[in-house]
Amino acid sequence: MLILKTLRRCGPLHGYSIAKTIQQASEEVLQVEEGSLYPALQRILLKGWVTAEWAQTGTKRRLRVYSLTPEGREQLDQEISAYRRVSQAIERVIEPA
């Protein structure tokens, strides 16, 4: 969900920037091994929510850029609304009465 959201907010990105963006956006709260991003990327590639393309950057390096597909957008909407429902529910439960 985080990856999809990042791609929607910032447009096509490569793996490193996705990791950095998520870290910054969450204000370093979500500190995970950056590498675990890649298995996750493979999973959503397989699901068809993102596509990947090789792009040449200015610094003679080839980078793989991921962009969201229409299916990915749809999935993200679904996941966000599902997440909201759950978090609201949790909110209500832990709210002091």
Place this chain on the structure above:
Amino acid sequence: MKWWAQTRRRLAVLFRRDSFDRDLEEEMRAHLELEAEENRRNGMAEGAARSAARKQFGNATLLRETSRATWRWRRWDELARDVRYALRTLRRSPGFAAVAIATMALCVAANIAVFTVIYKVVLRPVEYRDIGRLMDVHLIFTEQRRGTIPMVWSYPKYLELVRFNRSFDALAAFQDRDVTIGGIASPEELTGEIVSAQYFRMIGVQAQLGRVFVDEEDNPASSPVVLISDALWRSAFGGDPGVLGRAVRVNDAPMTVAGVMPPGFKGESGRAELWQPMGAYLRENPNPGRGGHNLQAIGLRKPGVSPRQADADVRQLVAQMERQIPSEPGSGNKWSGGARPLLEARVDPALRKSLWILQGATLCVLLIGCVNLANLMLGRGTARRRELAIRLALGTSRGALMRQMLVEPVLLALGGGAVGLFLAGWGLRLVASVIPTERGSSADLDYTRFVDPGTFRVELPFMILGLLLALATGILFGLLPAWQAARADIGEGLHCGTKAGGPRNIRLRNALVVTQMALALVLLAGADLMIRSFSALLATRVGADTRGIVTLSVQPSSADRVVRRAFFLELERRAAALPGVKAAAIANGLPAFGPDWGTELHVEGREDAVDTGDFRVSPGFFRLFRVPIVAGRAFDERDGPDSPRVVVISEAAARRFFPGQNPLGRHMEYPQMNDYQAEVVGVAGDVKFGPPRAKDRPVTYSSVLQSRIGGYLTVRAAGNPRALIGALHNLANRLDPEAPVYGIRTMDEIVAATTWRERLGAVLLGIMAALSLVLAAVGIYGVFSYAVAARTRDFGVRIALGATRGTILTMVVRECATLAGIALVLGLPTALALSRLLASQLFHVSAANPLSYATTAALLIAVAFLACVVPARRATRIDPMAALRSE
């Protein structure tokens, strides 16, 4: 859809695995480099920057693996691994694999082959649309003396049936008869059907070229047309599509070809080559009488009417007809009617029964095979107990273990099934070769004409059935050890190692082997009875030497008696003069073949008539068939048309007509032949004019010189009789180019054809019994090998304590003998009880024939002994020291 898109992406990766790996690698490296650059920019040293980046990234190798795993076909990968593993273990025990596959293959082959035959012969002998609704509609004639026989309809009665019945949507009448077709390259004598226009509509058969009959053609005033079979179209017209509209002559009447029927279609008679419409019947019989019963009828039952209701309806209708216009007033003979499903009417009840018996036998073979497989699998499970326990201990899930244990039997089943289907095809060819293509004797024509061995092939539905059968057996018997394995107690498994599975296991296996032997015994007993019965059939005395003889039928084109006589006499004379021919004769009947019917003959001064076979043969007949003249003389050329009538009678006839008297010089009366009397001049040995099962009849012979002439030309060859066929055909064609020549066969072929059903039964049941015996032997061998291996230590101790090898051998063999004994006690009564099913199929053999059971029991004991003696000898060679130390 989603699933498909994913699969497509997966496949894309699968086929470009290398580039996928490179991409991933490069991507991760780039990530690390970017991270390191960032760190350097934040003021870290080169090395520290790199290692910090790596730390931040995590375990790159593991992540790569996980990434890759996303794209994998996880279940398939695991399955493929299990399959590879199973193949590897099977390759390591080729004996086990071979026995299992062979067992499975034999079981599948036997079942599929027999079931295909049953399907083609019993369940679907004809492929008509609505076959389930088609019925054979008939009259039933009860004559006081002869009993009840089904009869066909006369035209007026048929019309009433069509008008007044309430059970059928449609009815069709037909008749089959031999016709001569002329106006083609070489005229032929063949079976033609006259059918009403409804006929083709009802059975749902269309012409492949041209059209079938229309309703107007049921009218005698319509222009005469004819339909021809595919075979006739190809042989007589070379498959010319321009055949439509061609003029031919059928029984010398001009006709136009209106259509060609599809390949394989032979009509309801099962042998028709030519069809004429009902109009032809009415042209030949302008005023058909009520008593002229010569039309068969089939009906298409209305939906919602049961066969029983239709039967009752026809019976009622005929009763009504008889009340209005009695068929035979005051004769005491009764007429009734009925209907039965066409499928039932077209299958020989005896053949159906013997085929179902055979299917039962085949299922027995399957059962025996299954017992073998169960035994094999159990043994294998036990042998691998330790390995499995270790793997369980190392953390394999029980489910995974069970799946893996199942992969092996499934592979074996599929392999066995495939080999089995191949064998089934081969077996069907064997069966087809036993069924003669030209089945002749009048006795079995009615039913077996529908059996077409050309259709005996393993068709796709049967292939699937066969593989499913194999799979089901494989899984069923794979489950047993798999379940055992999954349930296994790790500690115990590790502990006891490869030692035997304990006494319970042995008892189970002993019970299985006893079952197997008992089943094999039942099959063997059945096969023994069938084979004895068949050899009794073959040993039936024909009373004539039928070897080295070829026979043919010919119909001279002229109906004139004088011309016909001259034709046949000339044919006989020239045939006898052909090189390679020892003798020739003309006769209207053939030994061992028939026609199998009798005439009621009288003898002077006695009232009672005797059912006698009355044949007209030329003087050379007795010499040609080597029929001995036991008294008096055979007739010869001097007994011509102008000399006194003479007759030669068989010994049975002499006993029957003139008991205790000298028949020579007495007279026989022929009421059908203008009441003439003939003097008995000779007595010949008994000859059976019919298949072995046919009734024995006294026989009388008249000379063709003094009565009608015609029928078969028979020729005794000096060498191979088949070599003469071409010359004889040419000879007949030279004498009368318009005369159709047909039925050219050797007497050996005819004799074989009269016993084909019995031969089929004996061959197939024999094969099944042999299979069961082999399988049982394998089973006994397997169980005893296992038992001996399991008791290695026991035997070792005994040998160490001074038991001689003889004692050990006796011990094992005695155990086997006990099992065989139990099997005999169980199997013999079962066999005896089941043999009653066979009783009706047996010829001159009692179903309770003690010799059969004794032979069978002896054979089984011998096989059991042979199968256990090998493992028993292995037991005697056990080295006590090695056996004791190994524990």
